[in-house]
Amino acid sequence: MDSAEFRRHGYALVEWIADYLADAERYPVLPRVEPGDVRRALPAEAPEQGELFETIIADFDRVLVPALTHWNHPGFFGYFAITASAPGVLAEFLAAALNQQAMLWRTSPAATELEEVSLGWLRSLMGLPDAFEGVIYDTASISTLHALAAAREAAVPGVRELGLAGRPDVGALRVYCSEHAHSSVDKAVILLGLGHHALRKIPADDQFRMQATALGEAIKADRAAGILPLAVVATVGTTSTTSIDPVRETADICRREGLWLHVDAAYAGVTAMVPEYRSRFDGWEEADSIVVNPHKWLFTPFDLSAFYCRRMDVVRQAFSLVPDYLATAEGARGVRNLMDTGIQLGRRFRSLKLWMVLRHFGAEGIRAAIVEHIRLAQLFGRWIDEDSRFERMAPTPFSVVCFRASPEPGLTDAELDVFNERLLDAVNATGEVFLSHTRLNGAFVLRLAIGHLRTTEQHVGRAWELLKEHLDGARVRGARVR
């Protein structure tokens, strides 16, 4: 593709994307396709001859666009709502062209140092001390994996060289987290060879927060049973309800017990930028490591997970390994090479989008957007509370509301579950909004998550109208469960 062609196609994409970012509302949030539709619409083999870019884009429009889930739709209220903001998208365009591979300082001084600078900015905005060194990974799954790998490195002598198997000197190990912690903790424990049973899930209180007393007792009981505790994962903003574990108390326990404390603030971490929410993070400055995902609530296109660690030397001790073909004079002089802080050798120029997003919005702009999202969630929560046909199922500390319909008294739990599942499907089928669900104490619960930059009170209001309409419709039609 020559320059003239690139310009032509590039301009066309700028137009397409400008419209898309401004008005994804033209599409249903969830696509109306069935499994296999995309596969069946495409040839089974790659073309032998090259094709015109126009032809490829025509197929993109015809086959792929109708099969997109529109994370960019302001009515996207599922999981955690995210935004590919315009400066972030432009940064990714540039990053793709630059094709930096930032394994070594030498292979991209710009990407290596901008990562340090932009993570320093974010750290400072969140009020964390400089003692936290940062590195960018792709996902929180990988950040938490590195945290627990470092905890293992710190606690099990010689684990890098000798591993865990066949060692009479290494007994059973234990990692602790709340029963509401993210599944990435489970996966990390499995991957690290600790085994899923090594993860002890601490019961939560009635507000879905890990019980510090139960944590302390579990550690004591494990020690008494000859099990070696390694680490605790505390979450600020759990996935189901965004509940906040007692970080300060957990940090005290970890210090007393000599355990690695990892704080999973993948979703909520950025709210520490807002003074009135800072107190929710009380104690996280005592953590050994923290994960915050700018691709969640900092308007940065997926993927970019920020990992902050007080003991990055332990991460390096676990993973640094310099083959001959990657030895450099700078590395020998102690200049930081990003490959030393992780399992992945190759690294994209992810910091570019974080840097551009932070500058474009400024700290003020980001705080204002976060505060507005939380306001909208509180508003929706009040609507729920004030309508007797609905009930709030969890506190709403941030921008996610957990609730369910309870259309008439006397329904069994099973009936409520089925009713709410149908209600969710009906509302989502409108295409105007998309809400996801979870289960709390066994009950099927709807979640409305706010996080897209273009979501306004009107969109949240529309979600509420649709919920009421479909609830009424279900009652009028007698389509009740029993």
Add this chain to the structure above:
Amino acid sequence: MDSAEFRRHGYALVEWIADYLADAERYPVLPRVEPGDVRRALPAEAPEQGELFETIIADFDRVLVPALTHWNHPGFFGYFAITASAPGVLAEFLAAALNQQAMLWRTSPAATELEEVSLGWLRSLMGLPDAFEGVIYDTASISTLHALAAAREAAVPGVRELGLAGRPDVGALRVYCSEHAHSSVDKAVILLGLGHHALRKIPADDQFRMQATALGEAIKADRAAGILPLAVVATVGTTSTTSIDPVRETADICRREGLWLHVDAAYAGVTAMVPEYRSRFDGWEEADSIVVNPHKWLFTPFDLSAFYCRRMDVVRQAFSLVPDYLATAEGARGVRNLMDTGIQLGRRFRSLKLWMVLRHFGAEGIRAAIVEHIRLAQLFGRWIDEDSRFERMAPTPFSVVCFRASPEPGLTDAELDVFNERLLDAVNATGEVFLSHTRLNGAFVLRLAIGHLRTTEQHVGRAWELLKEHLDGARVRGARVR
């Protein structure tokens, strides 16, 4: 940023990128900056107020561009040379805007199914059977990690639940690879809790190929010592020399011994698309898993690693874990959810660029580019062979030439190392080309790696001239080692 602004900035970036892709030669390949230059040129704190995008781009031009290593320069001959091709860059632009998070089919039917389709196309082009199911990860490090995690899952009963520690029923474990295998194998073994000692590096022959006989003997000796062999990693295209391990013989050993065979073809795999090179992969169709990186030699912007596995059920068994908030009706019906095949929950829409690249170039176009790169490397190798002041240090099966200068007879090994290190630095300091190095049998060796789409015979010829000039210059100036 409103639509009009996005258009304006988008157009400006299209112009910038069009020029950059066409003419990165205006820049020195390696930037002329010192460690800390970028950091010092940027403020220590994020701005409180948002800034104009023009201002941000001006800083990009002023501070970051001079600190880029130009992987897009046709004189980039380091590591493995790669290309962010125009259709790949445009696809990434689109992917960033769409911001798909393809953890579930529901969260992006398009990304989920296009991944299957595009990996199917590539599989077929490389002549691999349909029994290999594909999944896209970010890097070969992560692909190989999953391969060895699956091998561990298959060989160690109950490892997912029980782990490796404190189990009298699990003794020492072993993974095998050539002494020339990539460092990602080492890192995976460490991460998985097997311990670095669990990796047994099999000696290579004089062409840097793993010795199958030595592999067979090592397995036998380990079994006799009560060690449980898990897996063998064979490489087609090692990182230092692109040597080819004997895959067929390794596959035979693995079948006989019941070991997982993982083939690392991250760099060279795509050459299996070319009929005359297919035989170099003989036996890989017997592997349990294979990694091929389109971001290396398939003109796809970084990152995109293709992992093919005959036993993806084992990967799922190791990692599938569906929390309540991610349960879907489709998932319950058996529709594939990409989160089940890996450690990372979140996944970008990476298949879009692979699909666009395969269609834009067509199989013919890709084969032609690969064949030309190999031709250029062979040509450069002949120049080396025909000049008595240089020597080839390894065979050149693909597009990487390993060589060194040997400017006069009688130099010691140490003198040759220092001379070649200085020669490399001098040639790289011209900014016209960038070559990297490795060590072979202890000797410092220069590597010329060809893989950029715009690299022509002229660029390779220029590298050759520079090497000769600087060698002569060094001799004339008496700047010899002794």
